[in-house]
Amino acid sequence: MYGFIWRHLPGNAWVKALISLVLVLAVVYVLFQYVFPWAEPLLPFNDVTVNNQ
Amino acid sequence: MAVSILGELLITAGLVLGLFVVYSLWWTNVVADRKADKQGDKVRDNWAQDKGGPGALDTKDGIGFLHVPSMKNGEVLVEKGTSTKVLNDGVAGYYIDPVKATLPMTDKTGNFTLAAHRDGHGAKFHNIDKIKKGDPVVFETKDDWYVYKVFSILPETSKYNVKVLQSLPKQSGKTKPGHFITLTTCTPVYTSEYRYIVWGELERVQKVDSARTPPKELG
Numbered sequence: 001m002y003g004f005i006w007r008h009l010p011g012n013a014w015v016k017a018l019i020s021l022v023l024v025l026a027v028v029y030v031l032f033q034y035v036f037p038w039a040e041p042l043l044p045f046n047d048v049t050v051n052n053q
Numbered sequence: 054m055a056v057s058i059l060g061e062l063l064i065t066a067g068l069v070l071g072l073f074v075v076y077s078l079w080w081t082n083v084v085a086d087r088k089a090d091k092q093g094d095k096v097r098d099n100w101a102q103d104k105g106g107p108g109a110l111d112t113k114d115g116i117g118f119l120h121v122p123s124m125k126n127g128e129v130l131v132e133k134g135t136s137t138k139v140l141n142d143g144v145a146g147y148y149i150d151p152v153k154a155t156l157p158m159t160d161k162t163g164n165f166t167l168a169a170h171r172d173g174h175g176a177k178f179h180n181i182d183k184i185k186k187g188d189p190v191v192f193e194t195k196d197d198w199y200v201y202k203v204f205s206i207l208p209e210t211s212k213y214n215v216k217v218l219q220s221l222p223k224q225s226g227k228t229k230p231g232h233f234i235t236l237t238t239c240t241p242v243y244t245s246e247y248r249y250i251v252w253g254e255l256e257r258v259q260k261v262d263s264a265r266t267p268p269k270e271l272g
């Protein structure tokens with residue numbers, strides 16, 4: 001999978017590395033900004049109140 | 054081929070879970086502290102400008118600050134409600150559901166019940182286990198310092214135990230109505246299995262002076 005992506009990136013090794021870095025950062029950004037905030041309330045780690053439910 | 058793709062997917066899953074831990078325990082704190090600082094500044098600005106006239110209660114931005122020296126985390130802004138949305142801004146919320154908190158400014162006997170995160174989102178009650186009986190808990194409003202003294206601690210109780218929020222929380226050992234404060238958060242750390250409860254009773258109320266000199270308990 002990663003080999004496939006690497007082979008299909010344009011340019012020489014340095015350009016490929018740079019594009020990979022940007023891709024990784026983009027993935028981390030999407031995770032932190034959208035995926036984790038969505039997933040967090042679904043997981044039982046952060047309920048702090050006492051309630052009837 | 055199929056095996057190597059599976060392996061890469063597993064590694065990816067591991068990395069994503071690792072990132073989730075980083076997100077939960079670090080990034081949410083960064084975001085929440087930033088928000089809480091901003092909201093806290095706004096409350097202090099409003100107090101300084103004396104907006105809304107005497108006695109007016111601005112519940113939107115927060116009603117005051119909680120100081121617990123034994124938690125060593127400075128001041129915690131207190132806002133209305135205990136919904137995830139409120140608490141995720143790195144503040145403590147006072148209960149409006151299932152049992153409504155009695156705010157100290159009303160001077161009525163009752164229970165000022167608060168909740169805040171143990172981990173992540175500011176983790177304002179992270180050190181709740183460092184609080185001991187006899188420790189001061191001070192609530193600061195525009196005009197008064199409400200000095201409470203911790204008299205009872207329940208290190209583990211069910212999350213359905215709403216009785217701890219009653220205006221006279223009998224589980225704390227008290228039998229007569231009084232001015233109480235209740236701190237609730239989750240326990241053990243990093244999970245939400247049980248609730249940790251700390252009760253305090255009002256000792257005295259000190260007027261805020263022009264320099265906002267903190268009471269001696271915060272010295």
